[in-house]
Amino acid sequence: MTERAQLLLEIADDELILGWRDSEWTGIAPLLEEDVAFSSIAQNEIGHARALYELAARELGTTADELAFDRRPEEYRCCLLVELRLPEWERTIARHVLYEQADAERLERLKASDDAELAGLAAKIDREEIYHRLHAEMWHDRLRGEPRYQAALEELRPLVDERDGHSDELEPLWKEMTSVRRSQPAGTRW
């Protein structure tokens, strides 16, 4: 696999798995407005994953769906930060803030890439990520004085971009995420 395909899968997996985790707030967020907000952010992230998988799929001669759902959990290249199930609001916001910071730096690097296709997609994704960053920043400003939030930032910071193996939480997520596709033989047309 080329370095480019590996990088695309890394980012796509981050976005897909984070999108999944963010979507877990649908219906249970502390405020109805945040229910809508987090669900929308989740949907954006999964949309970004789709676009990145498509780019990788063209290079690897496969499809976005196969890359997203037909790999084994150990083949995913996402970082530890996005895998965790975080049913506490302050930990979810801490992850949101840490991820958006790291993602912004990554997108800046990609936008400056010589690969026009990759740079173009990064610019497109970044136009939506601006709003995710605004959302993360205003929550950060709101919670910054809370010790529980600060503790969550400290706890999760080392997991940003940590791609050496996976946590125990990826496999149950993977099982649920891929259960419908795995219920039918490979190559089934949906």
Added chain:
Amino acid sequence: MTNIWEVFRQERKGQAFQHAGSVEAPDERFAEWYAREQYGRRGESAALWVVRRDAILPIEEFVDELNRNYHRVDGYPLKEKLKEARDRAGTAAARDR
């Protein structure tokens, strides 16, 4: 402590703003974000006005003790007068032509 913010939406440039709904938010930044999210992200608005509900002066009672309905513009039976004038001139209404 959250507030209710009323959101007004302009569909196309130059058109009047119409009340679209409301969002609940603790401050202006959250109100802006939620309003963009709920009333603007699908390209359905050219502009939004977001106003804290308590900045609105509501007027809900209109006293008309003496029933002075001659003050009202809707008192003129314009439709009838037009019909009479048309009958006199022998012309039909635009839609009947």
